[in-house]
Amino acid sequence: MPKLVLLRHGQSEWNQSNRFNGWIDTYLSVTGKKKAQDAGRALLKQDIHFSRAYSSVLSRTIMTMNRILDELGQSYIPLMKSWRLNERHYGILQGEDKDDMRAKYGKEQVQIWRRSYSVLPPKQPAYDPTVTIAGQKYPAFDHRYAQVPYGLLPLSENIQSTEIRVRPLFEEEIVPRLRAGEDVLIVAHGTSVRALTKLIEGLTPDQVTKVEIPNGEPIIYEFDKSLSVYKKKIIHS
Numbered sequence: 307m308p309k310l311v312l313l314r315h316g317q318s319e320w321n322q323s324n325r326f327n328g329w330i331d332t333y334l335s336v337t338g339k340k341k342a343q344d345a346g347r348a349l350l351k352q353d354i355h356f357s358r359a360y361s362s363v364l365s366r367t368i369m370t371m372n373r374i375l376d377e378l379g380q381s382y383i384p385l386m387k388s389w390r391l392n393e394r395h396y397g398i399l400q401g402e403d404k405d406d407m408r409a410k411y412g413k414e415q416v417q418i419w420r421r422s423y424s425v426l427p428p429k430q431p432a433y434d435p436t437v438t439i440a441g442q443k444y445p446a447f448d449h450r451y452a453q454v455p456y457g458l459l460p461l462s463e464n465i466q467s468t469e470i471r472v473r474p475l476f477e478e479e480i481v482p483r484l485r486a487g488e489d490v491l492i493v494a495h496g497t498s499v500r501a502l503t504k505l506i507e508g509l510t511p512d513q514v515t516k517v518e519i520p521n522g523e524p525i526i527y528e529f530d531k532s533l534s535v536y537k538k539k540i541i542h543s
């Protein structure tokens with residue numbers, strides 16, 4: 307029976323320092339690097355042989371993926387990096403300290419921006435090549451998004467819009483592999499994992515807003531022939 311292993315990257319430097327990451331390309335913290343290795347070691351015991359792996363185009367998932375595949379001795383498998391698996395774009399919150407934002411906009415409002423299915427955080431201003439956050443340009447001026455149609459690049463996202471961009475990758479790329487009996491590994495982010503969880507488990511918008519995804523803990527889905535979830539197991543690495 308095909309397996310899909312899904313996990314959120316290890317702790318990033320900005321997860322550690324309480325700042326919103328979103329599409330900003332942050333790196334793993336020392337703790338995050340260790341957690342990625344631990345996840346790889348824990349997965350090794352599951353004896354899964356992946357045919358293909360998927361990460362976002364952000365360094366924190368790529369760093370996590372490389373460590374996991376290294377521990378598994380499976381660094382030879384094809385790895386597809388897709389912007390569709392990126393974290394949700396956090397609009398004007400990107401780069402900001404979470405407590406500063408609570409003090410400025412109120413606790414409740416910030417929590418709505420963080421977990422609502424359909425409310426968008428205020429958009430990052432304008433497609434302006436001079437706008438930088440923590441030294442990084444808006445995605446439209448970042449080479450890693452050169453192949454992405456301009457109109458698809460977000461200025462802010464919620465769970466719903468993240469689900470809309472994740473869905474084509476899931477349905478057109480991942481589901482056919484599972485149907486063919488392949489085992490697949492995905493390393494993504496809090497909200498892109500939430501969106502995938504909704505698609506895999508058929509959650510309602512209300513249910514998905516309550517899903518919390520810890521860093522670096524593999525979720526193993528095993529499917530039956532009709533691709534219904536047969537078993538779900540979370541490995542606390």
Ligand SMILES: O=C(O)[C@H](O)COP(=O)(O)O
Nearest residue numbers: 325326327328393420496
């Ligand atoms: O982009 C981020 O900063 C992280 O995914 C965490 O966001 P959250 O704390 O709202 O889950």
